[in-house]
Amino acid sequence: MSSSSSLLLQLRGCRLELGGRQVLAPLDLALRRGERLALLGSNGAGKTSLLRLMHGLLPAPGRVLHVLPELGRPPRQAMVFQQPFFLHLSVRSNLRLALALARQPWRLHEAMLESALRRVGLLDQAGQLASHLSGGQRQRLALARAWALRPDLLFMDEPTAHLDPGARREVERLIASFAEEGMTWVMSTHNLGQAKRLASRVLYLEAGRVLADAPVQAFFQQPQGRAVDQFLKGEWL
Numbered sequence: 001m002s003s004s005s006s007l008l009l010q011l012r013g014c015r016l017e018l019g020g021r022q023v024l025a026p027l028d029l030a031l032r033r034g035e036r037l038a039l040l041g042s043n044g045a046g047k048t049s050l051l052r053l054m055h056g057l058l059p060a061p062g063r064v065l066h067v068l069p070e071l072g073r074p075p076r077q078a079m080v081f082q083q084p085f086f087l088h089l090s091v092r093s094n095l096r097l098a099l100a101l102a103r104q105p106w107r108l109h110e111a112m113l114e115s116a117l118r119r120v121g122l123l124d125q126a127g128q129l130a131s132h133l134s135g136g137q138r139q140r141l142a143l144a145r146a147w148a149l150r151p152d153l154l155f156m157d158e159p160t161a162h163l164d165p166g167a168r169r170e171v172e173r174l175i176a177s178f179a180e181e182g183m184t185w186v187m188s189t190h191n192l193g194q195a196k197r198l199a200s201r202v203l204y205l206e207a208g209r210v211l212a213d214a215p216v217q218a219f220f221q222q223p224q225g226r227a228v229d230q231f232l233k234g235e236w237l
């Protein structure tokens with residue numbers, strides 16, 4: 001098997017119950033290196049829960065992170081949340097804190113945060129309060145915070161929700177360029193165009209069940225069953 005198809009993460013019969021009710025029905029999923037997986041589904045379908053479970057933030061017996069043969073270690077992971085949290089500190093201090101929490105050697109912090117800010121086009125804002133950034137800049141800072149740790153596997157929960165078209169395009173460009181660098185990602189989105197533009201594979205959830213899991217072209221061009229077809233036509237009730 002080539003390194004581009006190395007297995008990174010597997011869910012084997014993973015299910016999730018929260019507050020006494022089933023949020024995710026038992027599911028099997030294999031994620032390979034280089035995949036760009038979009039999670040689609042209506043509100044409450046379970047996309048965020050699945051992302052959190054895949055990232056290891058929710059208990060999931062059956063979740064297996066594979067050692068990458070070429071690296072000799074499991075993939076490094078990071079997650080970008082829909083509404084990223086920053087302290088009332090400068091952009092630079094927020095990043096430095098993230099590096100410290102991730103136990104990065106302090107002598108590398110300055111170089112790491114500078115390259116991360118440059119990577120997302122925020123170097124000029126390094127001294128600004130994070131709370132003074134625009135929505136698009138905050139999302140780019142969240143991506144910088146993740147990218148600084150050089151994750152092999154990045155989880156993103158609706159990273160462009162609430163952004164205007166210009167800011168969305170900038171964030172999309174970054175996400176596309178991360179993939180070109182070899183990063184594997186999983187992203188939830190309500191934006192079908194975004195899934196078409198960025199993803200290589202689409203997984204459709206409804207009420208905690210996977211109803212479709214297909215390469216992006218097949219997902220949008222071939223029938224995927226009545227529920228998915230209705231969702232794609234905007235007729236889902």
Ligand SMILES: Nc1ncnc2c1ncn2[C@@H]1O[C@H](COP(=O)(O)OP(=O)(O)OP(=O)(O)O)[C@@H](O)[C@H]1O
Nearest residue numbers: 018019023041042043044045046047048049050188
């Ligand atoms: N901590 C919790 N306790 C109980 N139920 C929860 C909890 N977190 C999520 N849920 C429920 O799990 C279901 C899936 O929620 P989830 O946020 O994963 O959906 P989603 O597809 O990401 O929705 P959206 O598109 O609105 O973000 C919902 O019915 C939600 O109410």
